[in-house]
Amino acid sequence: MRNKLILIFFFFTILTHAQEKVASRAYFSADFYQVLNAFRALDVAKADSLLEVKSFENEFITDFFRQQLDEFKNGEYEAYKSAKERFDIRPDSTLGSRFLKEIMLGDLAMNDKISKDSLGFDHYLKAKIIAETQINDTLRAEVLKRILRYLFKSEKNGDLYELYMKEYKTVGYDDYEKLYAVYYDLGLHMVWKFYDDPNLPSPIGLCEEGIELSKKLGLTYMEGRFCQLLGVNYDLFEKEHEKGFANYQKAIDKFETIPYYYAQSSLFGMYVNQGSVFQDTKVYPKAMEYFHKALKIPIKIKNRKDLVLLYNYMYLNQKVQKRMDSAVYYLELKNKMQDELDLLNNALAVDEIQTKYETEKKEKENLQLKQDNLILENQRKFSRNMSIFAFVIFIIATINFVLVYKNLKKKQKLIEQEKQLAMQHTEKLLQQQEINAIDAMIRGQEQERNRLANELHDNLGSLLATLKLNFQSLSGKMKQGSEEILTHSEALLEQTYQKVRLLSHSKNAGVMANQGLLPALKKFADDVSKSKKLRVEIQEFGLNERLENSVEILIFRIIQELITNIIKHAEATQADIHLTQYDDRINLMVEDNGEGFDTHQIVNKSGMGLVGIEKRVQNLDGNMEIESIKGKGTTVIINIPI
Known part of the structure; x- marks a missing residue:
């Protein structure tokens, strides 16, 4: 059973040939991705035909696709050494x-x-660093699939496998990558169940999920792979051999429709699996039938380890059936293949010994070179010592000069620092004086506004009201024919009265500041909106507590000045005031739907003015931005720390 699962796991790694979706669109052309997508869809014929008509200036792209095509079609690889030299x-x-x-x-x-x-x-890790440097999920996904293949093939470092599996799941950007993530996740769960804890549930659900997603994408090969692994779960873990055999057959049916290496190599493993099922259930003739099917697969698809396993199955099969001649024959084939494996391993050991020998030889050459250099060094030593003596004298003089120079520079630096501190102190005093002056101006304006508002309301307002009554009385006594003149005069008088009343309310709105900023602003907005010419709306957020009185007065006067400018110049019908407090800052935004203006031609004529507002905000370490487009309105944004 263990050998059977190992064989499945080995062929599990073949899938990497179907996952070539490399590189960032910042580096490659549309033609590159057209060919690449054909490989991702496992459409080898389309990829081959595209490569016949497409050409790439970058030789690495051409080599990359040709290498993938050779792997898919024939399972052929260039020798690593020659490729690296090239x-x-x-x-x-x-x-x-x-x-x-x-x-x-x-x-x-x-x-x-x-x-x-x-x-x-090691090469994969270097590629992964490049992908991470570019923060590119496409590149990361491609290299992570290869790392997962290596870790799965080695059947070691389960914790590392799980770590990379989690990372790969985060970079899946389409259904193809999701399918491959299910595939590798399925492999991880099967390893856990087989090697770590047999009591874990079989990952049959992942098999079924992979089959459905493969059908959706039209990937026949992948559907076959998931059927094969579903068969392994039933056969090996659930001991339901009939279901296992049925899913093995489904996988074979899928693979037999694909004439290329990547699918035919999976067929070899499937025939061995089918044969092992019959062998486990003691149906030995049927088992041999599938073993012979596996032997008919082209030889370049079968590696020596696979053949050793297959010949061992066939030897045991014939031995149980008492066919000793055949049993001996397959045992000899197994031993022969094992000897070839041993020779290959010996060649690898010899290669390591040769590398070690060349390393030692190089070290000896380096040692001899060091000895020769030592003789030459001794010959030069005397003359060098004499030069050193003269050089030491020079160095001592130079050090004295440098110390004196550094001392002078240090003193100059201290003087400069003192000057800078003095300038900073002076600037701070001037800034504070400017703030105090503006505060005094605002207080004076506040007092003057209150006085003027009271005067307008109590004196001029009452006089205009009395005049209006007298004019209405007079109009009843006038002769017929003067109605039009009287009506026009009465309209002008009513308009003058309403403007004086509006001005009185707007100038006197600050008297509500003792009730808080928001009540004063809402009263101000209501008074302005009563004119029916400009609608003012206030939206606030986060103002749960009162601010310092001077800050509330400043914000109120800023808003009052901005709304006054809108009334005078903007010809707007709607103004919105957004007032927000977050953390330790106040954000104010006033926008209108008026005519707009050129922000490069701001003139400060009266009141605080836009220039005065900006200066005051800057002195409070805040900032102000004005955005205006002619015909589309104006937006003023102010941020003030509190």
């Missing part, structure tokens, strides 16, 4: 080129005849 002399000035270079070298190292997994993993 890449090392080729310019790779762009990040896209460097990324593709590291990805290709990583793939070739993983698939080299003498496996260089750790070297390939």
Whole structure:
């Protein structure tokens, strides 16, 4: 059973050939992505035809796609050493080129005849750094799939596998990446159940989810892969051999429709799995039938480890059936293949010994070179010592000069710092004096406004009201024919009375400040809105407590000045006041739907004025922005710390 799962896990890693979706759109053209999408859809024929008509100036892109095509169609790989020598002399000035270079070298190292997994993993990590530097999820997803393949193939570092799996799930940007995430997540759960805790539930739900998503995307190969793994769950974990066999057959049906290497290599494993099911249930002739199907798969798809496992199955099958000649035959084939594996491992060991020998030889050469250099050094030592003596004298003199110079510079720096402190103190005093002057001006304006408002209301307002009554009495006694003149005169008198009344209310609105800023603003807005010419609305947020009285008066007068400017100049029908307190700042925004103006031609004529408002806000460490478009209105935004 363990050998069966190991075989499934080995073929699990083949999927990486179907996941080539590399690089940022900042580096590659639309043609690149057109070819890439064909590979992502596992449409090898389309990818092949596109590469016949597409050309790329970047040689790394051409090599990358050709390498993928050879892997998909034939399972062929260039030797890692020759590819690296070729890449090392080729310019790779762009990040896209460097990324593709590291990805290709990583793939070739993983698939080299003498496996260089750790070297390939190192290339993948370099590619991952490039992707993270660019904050590019597309690149990160591509390299993370390869890292997951390596960790799954090694069947080690379960915690590291889980860590990278979590990261990969965060960068899935479309249904293809979600499908591959389900695939690798399924593999992780099967490893946990087999190696860590057999009592964990079988991840059958992930298999079914993968099958549905594969159907949605039209990926026949992926549907077959998930059927195969569903069969493994039923056969190995649930001990429901019939369901396992049925799903194995579904996978075979899918793979047999695809003539390329990436699918045919999976067929080899499926036939072995089917045979092992029959062997476990002691249906030995049927088992041999599937083992022979596996042997008919082209030889380049089967590696030596697979064949050792297959020949061992066939040897045990014939041995149980007492067919000793056949059993001996398959045992010899197994031993022969095992010997080839041992020779390959020995070659790897020899290669390591050769590397060690060359390293030691290089170290000896370096040692001899050091000895030669030591002799030359002794010959130069005497003359050098003499030079040193003269140089020391020079250094002593130079040090004295430098110390004196540094002392002078230090004194100059202290003097400059004192001057700067004095200037800062003076500027602070001037700023405070300016603030005090503006405060005094505001207090004076407040008193004058109150006096003027009372005067308008009590004297001129009452006089105009009396005049209006007398004029109405007079109009009843006038002769017929003067009605039009009287009506027009009465209208003018009514308009004058209303303007005096509005001015009285607007100038005197600040008297409500002792009740709080918001009541005063609402009363002010109501009074202005009664004219029917300008509607003023107030929206506030966060003003749960009273502010300092001087701040409330300042904000009120700023708003009053802005609304007065709107009435005088904007020809607006709507003005909105937004007043917000958050943390330790007050945000004020006044906007209207009036005519707008050129903000570069602001003139400060009377009252606080826009220039005066901005100066006062700046002295409070605040800021003011004015946005205005002719014909579309004006917005004034003010931020004041409190």
